[in-house]
Amino acid sequence: xxxxxxxxxxxxxxxxxxxxxxxxxxxxxxxxxxxxxxxxxxxxxxxxxxxxxxxxxxxxxxxxxxxxxxxxxxxxxxxxxxxxxxxxxxxxxxxxxxxxxxxxxxxxxxxxxxxxxxxxxxxxxxxxxxxxxxxxxxxxxxxxxxxxxxxxxxxxxxxxxxxxxxxxxxxxxxxxxxxxxxxxxxxxxxxxxxxxxxxxxxxxxxxxxxxxxxxxxxxxxxxxxxxxxxxxxxxxxxxxxxxxxxxxxxxxxxxxxxxxxxxxxxxxxxxxxxxxxxxxxxxxxxxxxxxxxxxxxxxxxxxxxxxxxxxxxxxxxxxxxxxxxxxxxxxxxxxxxxxxxxxxxxxxxxxxxxxxxxxxxxxxxx
Numbered sequence: 204x205x206x207x208x209x210x211x212x213x214x215x216x217x218x219x220x221x222x223x224x225x226x227x228x229x230x231x232x233x234x235x236x237x238x239x240x241x242x243x244x245x246x247x248x249x250x251x252x253x254x255x256x257x258x259x260x261x262x263x264x265x266x267x268x269x270x271x272x273x274x275x276x277x278x279x280x281x282x283x284x285x286x287x288x289x290x291x292x293x294x295x296x297x298x299x300x301x302x303x304x305x306x307x308x309x310x311x312x313x314x315x316x317x318x319x320x321x322x323x324x325x326x327x328x329x330x331x332x333x334x335x336x337x338x339x340x341x342x343x344x345x346x347x348x349x350x351x352x353x354x355x356x357x358x359x360x361x362x363x364x365x366x367x368x369x370x371x372x373x374x375x376x377x378x379x380x381x382x383x384x385x386x387x388x389x390x391x392x393x394x395x396x397x398x399x400x401x402x403x404x405x406x407x408x409x410x411x412x413x414x415x416x417x418x419x420x421x422x423x424x425x426x427x428x429x430x431x432x433x434x435x436x437x438x439x440x441x442x443x444x445x446x447x448x449x450x451x452x453x454x455x456x457x458x459x460x461x462x463x464x465x466x467x468x469x470x471x472x473x474x475x476x477x478x479x480x481x482x483x484x485x486x487x488x489x490x491x492x493x494x495x496x497x498x499x500x501x502x503x504x505x506x507x508x509x510x511x512x513x514x515x516x517x518x519x520x521x522x523x524x525x526x527x528x529x530x531x532x533x534x535x536x537x538x539x540x541x542x543x544x545x546x547x548x549x550x551x552x553x554x555x556x557x558x559x560x561x562x563x564x565x566x567x568x569x
Contacts, residue, residue, distance in 0.1 A: 224362070225451060225556060226361075226558065227454075227555055228551065228560050229560055229562050229563075231562040232554070232562045232563070233458070233551065235561045236352065236550055236551060236554060236561065237459070237462070237464050237551070244543060246348070247344055247345070247347075247348040247542065247543075248344070248539070248542065251276075251343075251344035251345075251347045251351075252336075252340060252341060252344035252537070252542075253534070255269055255272070255340040256336060256340055256534055257334060258331060258332060258334060259322055259323045259334075260322060260323055260324070260325045260331075260379075261298050261300050261325075261376050261377045261379075261391065262298040262299050262300070265323075266321075266376070270301055270303060270321075270376075273305075273321065273347070273374055274286075274303060276347055276350075276351075277305040277350065280351065280354050281354075282305045282306060282307055282350070282354075283305065283306045283307075283309045284304075284305050285303075285304040285305075285306070286301055286302070286304075287301065287302035287303075287392075287395065287396055287399065288300070291377070291391050291395070293388065293391070294382040294388055295325070295381050298377070298381075298391075300377045300391050300395070301392075302376055302392045302395070302396050303374040304371065304372075304373050304396075305350070305371070305374075306369060306371045306372075307350075307369045307370045307371070308366075308369040309369075311366070311367055311368060311369035312368070312421060313367055313368040313369070314368065314369055314371040314422055314423065315369070315370050315371070315423055315424060315426070316371045316372070316422050316424070316425045316426065317346050317349070317370070317371075317373075317428070317549075317553070318346075318372065318374075318425065318426065318428070318504060318505075319339045319342035319343045319345075319373075319374060319428045320339050320342075320343075320374070320375040320376070320377075320378030320379070321339070321340075321374045321375070322375075322376050322378055322379055322392075323335035323338070323340075324338065324380075324528060325379065325381045333528075333529075333530055333532065334532070334533050335532055336432060336526075336532050336533050336534055336536050337430050337432040337433050337524050337526065337532055337537070338430055338527065338528070339378075339428070339429050339430065339431070341431050341542060343374060344542075345428065345542075345545060345546050345549055346428065346549075348546055348550070349546075349549055349550050350372060353370070353553060353554055353559060355561075356559050356561045357369075357559060358565040358566050359560055359561055359562075359563045359564070359565055359566075360557070360558045360559055360560070360563060361558060361560060361563050362558050363566050365558035368423060368557060370553065370557060371422075375393050375396070375504050376391065376392040377390070377391025377392040378390060378391075378392065378393065378504050384502070389502065390502070390503075390506065393504035393505075393506070393508070397419070397507035397508050397513075400417060400418035400419045401417055401418075401419055401511055402417065403417055404416060404417050404418075405418065405420070405421070419508065419511055419512070419513055422508070422513050422514075423514070424445060424448065424514045424516060425505060425509075425514065425515050425516070426515075426516045427503060427504055427505040427515070427517050427519070428518050428519075428549075429504075429517075429518070429519040430520055430523055430524055430527065431518070431519075431520070431541075431545055432524075432537045432538065432541060432542055432545075433525070433526065433537070433538060433541070434538040434541060436488045436524075437488070437490040437520050437521060437522075438488055438489050438518055438519065438520050438521075439490050439493035439495035439496055439521050440491065440496050441495065441497065441498060441501070441517045442499055442514075442515055442516065442517065444514055445514055445515065445516040448516050449489065449516065451552060451556075452489055452518075452548060452552055453489045455548050455551045456483070456488065456489065456544075456548055457483060458551075459544070459547055459551075460483045464547060465483075465486070465544055466539070466544055467481055467486065467540060468540040468541070488520075488544070488545070490521075493521065495521045501517065501519060501521075503517060503519065505517050
């Protein structure tokens, strides 16, 4: 019991430094990052989402095509692109997988990691046309857009110390099970990468392995997006250690609402059948009253990292979208307003976490 309390206290102290460092954007910075033209707002769907909406089962031609699209996007931006290629046994045979890891500044000491899986679920014919719009093409498109919008401003930071933390985005392959979800038939990419990074030591000293500092230690927080894009998402707060980040997302949503930057969709609530009002408490995507609060029972790509002590924020709706693992999970499932709002929320959140503000001068690097 004493050891448990001590561990919790250590975790609490660890996060205190980040809580104190998190600062809201200036009004000017907030305006610049949310004041998009109609053409710009359509870009996430047309340029980032639609190209992903093909069957992209791990090891397939469609999967390779999506890999190339993601890699080309970040190479065009000038980011460091790493491919984690490996082969694993699956219920349908040996399959080649490829995790794609993109990093803005590979020399940074610490990383804010945003992640999603880009593979789609395997179905046998005639149901092999599954494109997984919410599972998880929308999440990938949001992450591509976050990088695209913030890329010009990564050196616009008020605190020179904040430059030591960069943005890293992971696109996982092989999240989906080929047959029945199990510890061996699922999470192929995240299991492989977490184990690999656990055993990849940072060479700060000649005895780096003895010091125990590996690539996982540089992750300040691991944020996983999944099953996003359908109407009326209700995202619970699964982890107490990252509650403060969940709270910041709620605050950002509220600020966007107050600035009349939340797009509204008028329909009946899928849980109650009652008309949805425009009040924020009725349309918020973040469910502070969920029975799933602090339950963290969903098996997803964060788990291999969580088991190795990496702080996690899991952003997945509960209940899952009605179209989950159905052929109907296509572009018609995606709510344009939800896509627009989540994109704004995650763009502002990422900027604020990293201390980015377009109105600030660029920090000179040594």
